[in-house]
Amino acid sequence: EEWRTYTGENNNLLHPNWGVVDTPFIRLAKPVQFNAYGYPNITNRPTSREVSNMIFDQQSFINSKEHYSDMMNMWGQFVIHNMALSKVDADRAWPIAVPTCDPYFDPFCNGNLTMAYSRTRIQEIYCEDPTTKTVKDENGKCYEQLNRLSAYMDANVLYGSSDNTCNCLRLHKGGEMKMSYHENGDLPPRDVPGISMDNDARLVAPTELFCVGEGRGNENTGLLTIHTVLLREHNRLARKFASSHPDWDEETLFQHSRSCIIEQIQHITYTEYLTALLGSFPEYTGYNPNVHIQVSNEFTTTAFRFGHSEVGPNIEYIAENGTRLKPLPIKSSYFNPKALDNGIDDILRGLILNEEQNVDIFMIGDLRNFLFGRPGQGGLDLASRNLNRNREHGIPSYNSLRRQIGLRPVKVWSDISSNPMIQDRLKNTYKSVDDIDAYVGGLAEDHIEGAGVGQTFYVIISEQFLRTRTGDRFWYERPAMKLLNRECETSTFSEVIKRNTKVRDIPDNIFFAKPQPV
Numbered sequence: 154e155e156w157r158t159y160t161g162e163n164n165n166l167l168h169p170n171w172g173v174v175d176t177p178f179i180r181l182a183k184p185v186q187f188n189a190y191g192y193p194n195i196t197n198r199p200t201s202r203e204v205s206n207m208i209f210d211q212q213s214f215i216n217s218k219e220h221y222s223d224m225m226n227m228w229g230q231f232v233i234h235n236m237a238l239s240k241v242d243a244d245r246a247w248p249i250a251v252p253t254c255d256p257y258f259d260p261f262c263n264g265n266l267t268m269a270y271s272r273t274r275i276q277e278i279y280c281e282d283p284t285t286k287t288v289k290d291e292n293g294k295c296y297e298q299l300n301r302l303s304a305y306m307d308a309n310v311l312y313g314s315s316d317n318t319c320n321c322l323r324l325h326k327g328g329e330m331k332m333s334y335h336e337n338g339d340l341p342p343r344d345v346p347g348i349s350m351d352n353d354a355r356l357v358a359p360t361e362l363f364c365v366g367e368g369r370g371n372e373n374t375g376l377l378t379i380h381t382v383l384l385r386e387h388n389r390l391a392r393k394f395a396s397s398h399p400d401w402d403e404e405t406l407f408q409h410s411r412s413c414i415i416e417q418i419q420h421i422t423y424t425e426y427l428t429a430l431l432g433s434f435p436e437y438t439g440y441n442p443n444v445h446i447q448v449s450n451e452f453t454t455t456a457f458r459f460g461h462s463e464v465g466p467n468i469e470y471i472a473e474n475g476t477r478l479k480p481l482p483i484k485s486s487y488f489n490p491k492a493l494d495n496g497i498d499d500i501l502r503g504l505i506l507n508e509e510q511n512v513d514i515f516m517i518g519d520l521r522n523f524l525f526g527r528p529g530q531g532g533l534d535l536a537s538r539n540l541n542r543n544r545e546h547g548i549p550s551y552n553s554l555r556r557q558i559g560l561r562p563v564k565v566w567s568d569i570s571s572n573p574m575i576q577d578r579l580k581n582t583y584k585s586v587d588d589i590d591a592y593v594g595g596l597a598e599d600h601i602e603g604a605g606v607g608q609t610f611y612v613i614i615s616e617q618f619l620r621t622r623t624g625d626r627f628w629y630e631r632p633a634m635k636l637l638n639r640e641c642e643t644s645t646f647s648e649v650i651k652r653n654t655k656v657r658d659i660p661d662n663i664f665f666a667k668p669q670p671v
């Protein structure tokens with residue numbers, strides 16, 4: 154049997170390097186020329202933090218129009234941690250200017266303050282590369298940002314992106330993964346030699362963090378909970394295979410379980426998550442090695458960050474009898490393993506039964522003003538980071554991007570949103586519809602009927618997930634994979650949760666907090 158590599162190498166036998174760790178993103182649209190080493194020069198728009206204050210400031214909570222549950226945003230974050238990481242270079246700073254007297258970041262009107270920001274790692278690429286779109290800089294050179302992860306949906310979140318990481322996280326007994334004992338069910342392991350996890354909030358010592366295959370695993374409680382469920386499922390399968398196949402060696406037990414977990418993640422993402430997000434998703438039509446698997450820069454830098462607007466103010470804990478327990482503000486859940494002190498069941502009920510925030514231009518204060526700490530103490534603003542990221546990657550303006558992905562450019566503010574308050578915020582921030590940042594324009598759009606995002610993000614997100622599926626030689630719906638994975642017990646996310654926790658009374662489709670009208 155042939156198993157996937159951890160780096161993505163040799164998945165595509167015609168193009169063995171496609172989608173491999175540390176290779177450049179591809180582009181759907183020609184970038185605005187971006188200066189690789191200096192500062193991007195943007196003069197027709199307010200600064201990132203100014204746009205954040207004028208556009209993203211969330212004054213009141215608006216629940217998801219589609220009644221999505223909080224699981225929707227957490228699974229989205231889990232999916233992107235499977236596909237992309239724009240690793241930054243600490244020595245290439247492009248600080249974000251803080252407007253004088255900014256209520257959170259310069260309350261004493263000191264002036265000239267900045268928020269830390271590092272630029273994404275780049276690589277020089279061949280300007281005529283037919284698989285991407287690029288522009289020459291003033292020295293005639295072309296660059297592209299690098300994806301630190303393999304672009305394949307290959308559960309690197311659990312198993313890591315290298316043989317070495319995976320070896321550290323494996324138990325090397327019975328095909329199982331390392332976990333730590335908890336009376337309410339196993340949790341991911343802590344303090345695993347060879348594994349170093351991000352700890353941006355520096356709330357706890359690194360030894361207290363949970364160790365998983367992707368550095369951002371402790372980012373928030375919901376995300377860690379998903380990791381936990383799938384790790385339990387891995388070990389459940391490994392034990393099942395060990396008893397049904399006494400002839401399988403440790404490696405075979407491990408690889409079969411891993412292959413099933415990858416299948417399970419692909420299955421949940423395509424049959425439940427994407428159909429919820431996009432209204433429907435086309436059926437699988439087979440493998441094509443000429444489809445480039447790599448994540449598009451527009452997907453990871455712009456469209457798929459829509460998720461930052463769905464995140465709500467709290468991690469909700471709901472007891473077995475349905476009582477809502479004391480919620481944890483989301484800002485207190487960042488890199489906080491203690492939030493799992495009572496296990497994951499109450500958190501799962503909270504994620505499933507609570508409605509998330511609507512996808513729109515509004516971002517909760519915990520993300521906009523308290524990202525990983527209080528302002529002035531490491532506190533940052535996710536909206537302005539996203540905008541800076543878009544600008545430094547040379548993502549074209551909203552209308553230019555729309556034109557390049559085959560959509561009609563908008564002419565007037567009301568072409569974007571029917572909501573007068575959103576139109577006003579756009580008008581007050583930009584001089585013309587042609588100046589709008591693509592990230593802002595995309596979020597401002599009315600949702601497509603039956604979907605959770607507007608037209609521009611709909612196109613970019615569907616395009617990506619079609620390639621992610623078509624360009625994967627190990628896609629679970631290929632006949633050979635179905636044969637290999639025939640003992641997997643792949644099912645809905647709801648079923649996976651029920652068989653690995655004590656959570657019972659949850660809907661069949663846990664991405665909706667309320668039953669859907671038939």
Ligand code: HEM
Pocket residue numbers: 225226227228229230233237238239240372373452453454457458459460461463464483487520535538539542
């Ligand atoms: C509490 C929840 C979340 C937090 C605190 C968070 C935080 C962050 C941070 C700090 C970044 C890096 C920003 C930068 O410097 O450019 C980021 C990137 C990103 N986030 Fe989130 N995020 C959350 C949830 C989500 C969700 C729900 C989604 C999607 C459904 C999402 C999608 C993304 C994407 C696509 C990127 C870019 C990935 C890359 O290429 O590096 N995030 N997030």
